Amino acid sequence: MAYKDFRDFLHTLEKEGQLLTISDEVKPEPDIAAANRALNNLGDKTPALFFNNIYGYTDARIAMNVMGSWPNHALMMGMPKNTPLKEQFFEFARRYEQFPVPVQREETAPFHEVEITEDINLFDILPLFRLNQGDGGFYLDKAILISRDLDDPDTYGKQNVGLYRMQVKGKNRLGIQPVPQHDIAIHIRQAEERGENLKVAIALGCEPVITTAASTPLLYDQSEYEMAGAIQGEPYRVVKAKDADLDLPWGAEVILEGEVLAGVREYEGPFGEFTGHYSGGRAMPVIQINRVYHRKQPIFEHLYIGMPWTETDYMIGVNTSVPLFQQLKDAFPNEIVAVNAMYTHGLVAIISTKTRYGGFAKAVGMRALTTPHGLGYCKLVIVVDEDVDPFNLPQVMWALSTKLHPKHDAVIVPGLSVLPLDPGSDPAGMTHKMILDATTPVAPDIRGHYSQPLDSPLGVADWEKKLSQMLR
Template sequence: MTIEDTAEFIKALEDAGELKRIKTQVDADLEIAEILRRTMYANGPAILFENVKNYDMPVLANAFGSMKRLQIGLDMSDFTEIGQRIVDMTKMEIPSGILNKLKKLPELSKMGEIFPKLEKSGPVTEVIDESPSFGKIPILKTWHKDAGRFITLGLVATKHPETGIRNLGVYRMQIVDDKHALMHWQKHKRGAHHHDISKEKGERIEVAIIIGGDPATVFSAIAPVPEGLDKYLFAGITRQKGIKTVKCKTIDLEVPANAEIILEGYVDPNDIREEGPFGDHTGYYTPREPYPTFTLTGMMRRQKPVYLTTIVGKPILEDAYIGKVIEQSFLPLIRMFQPEVVDFAMPAAGWFQGMAIISIKKRYPGQAKKVMMGLWGLGQLALTKIFVVVDDDINVHSMDDVIWAITTRSDPARDTIIINNTPTDTLDPASPLVNLGSKLGIDATQKTKEEGFEREIQEKVEVDETTKKLVDSRWSSYGI
């Protein structure tokens, strides 16, 4: 069943025993974050804080903090379905005049069902706030040395100033006062690209911040989709049903009708202020840096909205599970560009952007390096610092397997490559310069003579089938 909004998600989580309600009064200043950290590190439930000091709005967090919760929210158990749907769409022959032919062609009519649908009103338009203020929302302060309160799970909506393609991204926002916040959209992100285009034109860019909504739309905002794919369409692909949208009141943007809160405004390229520090998902405080200012011009909300948020810090916290879904859902797309790839993993301890492990069906010498180069040129993978490539007999999700492959199938001088002066994640605390550093590639596949391996390849130790079948058949009798 497709979940349509935050209220339905809360009910589904509660019915599955995945949600805890806390009625004790709690403070949005540090206390809620510490409760959440202890809960997340202990693999605890989603939490709905119903009594937040100085606010009449409940706070929902850790809603995506397990694979089970994500399966409930996205209504699927195999997340590779998402990427496969995109791959299938790329293979579909689209005739000219598609909009006029949708009803005539069954396959395209079905495709049309995933497009967003503009409505005159929706749940999020129940209250049009005449005096919008960040102060009305229980925005959390997470760490004691944070520069202030931060919106951490707001879906930042922009549209490309030239093509009109819509984007949703999750960029943290530091609250300055009731009307201003700092927009931490990093240089490599699509929202920042839209901002730069507007800046070149001498214009400010209109922005909407979406709080809450259906889980598929929240996931879509976080997911690094292929360039040029409208995020509202991607949400429809994910949930196999188009989202409903409504027009903002003070800016020319459409937003999900089933959201909890919409914060309308603009980002002025000429209003730059120091943002940070902020305790980030690397496990370090990111230092103060200049970022542009968001000015709040309007606010729409439900009668009784829920503030959906998350916290970050040293892994593994809630964002790790969303990252695992991204990892699985984009495997079919990776295979589309690199067909030899068997599996793909980005360990949560490496904050995902830090390391990726790829298994391949190796057919020729140098193939592991070919895969590395291809993936470093693919979207957000350009920011991944370390690639490890292994053979298809290695489980990329087992670090024991991966370390075994690195130590038995790679020689540091022969199988390690370092590339200098490459793009890095803005949050990387180790890069010598912000946004610029190096890449490490480790070829942990079995080497051939063509790759300079002159020794005889040693035989891998494995159980013979006769003994395996014997023990399988008698296992219950051993009493183990």
């Protein structure tokens, strides 16, 4: 099911009726972002957008909303586009357990068609525009950045492939925001402690499987390339960079090679973030670009970010939920049923679990707060019973309405870390977190009156399967 490259996936979207081509002339601002915002307002089955007639450019082509719906997410996994979300979750979890799948190395890649090493001007190479009116400049907002751990360069999993926003600061300069909880911040710190620049590479227009892996909260020593292989069911193809010991996504449209300048900081931002708020301006590291490769007539991919839901919520929904699910199952292998951490990148997480004894669900919530992703996110954890589907919000609201006692079941933990982009953090990067226990009390907790739960009619499961097949 692996896609050859970014263009191969776009072709699949078109064949499946999930790519809408806009041939009318559009202005970079505000038309492209406005069209994407409007599309996101129309539901969770919308297509990708492909703009091929952009005012001010002769041959620029821009793809948007590539992963911006559950049908497109299913197609990324090689599944039928009408696969229900819960099935996508459990299939992703099954493939996650196949990690690692070693990479397949290639000597050359399609992006080697054009190479630029002198007089680099990103404004000429890329069609740049602002996504939101208050953005402080042009951003590469769906850019994969590759860097390597300097203390342990031989451990393959410590080569980081991450998705970060980068502001265009000049013809060959970018600003980057390294959130402290993310791996790139560790690599920058290592380099600056040595007084060295950090070699990096940036890939634009990639197959969605590596974009998915790059936005998955893996453990520090888990390789995103080897996870991409697990997700697609066969080795992921990479090719070596020329200026550094880094692996590049073979199917990318554009590659930028450069280095993070040690000790250099420039103001970056504001930027309309996934929280639905502008992040403000802060002094951030700077990347100098030294080499560019790209395919002839490259397709530039952008990611509209704004008030949820947008493409970013579909792109990082299932792949945020599954690592939390697996890490909680490591701690509670017989109890955890499912995890839904799709809301604002897991700032809210809903966990379905069996309950062994009174107070058990609160312990599950505490463990979620201490997972690698939970440390920077998971501000509100809702724990529900095993028979409550965490992906079915009416069921979750029913559990909150009938099972939660505010006096006993709301646990607030003060002074924990959260990503600084959370607009509710005070100071930035610090917050109180809360666990809501919406499970049925069990001994020795004997509160409430839960001895007469309503049973479903016999045969519901069989009819659910039959009707689902008919509706497809």
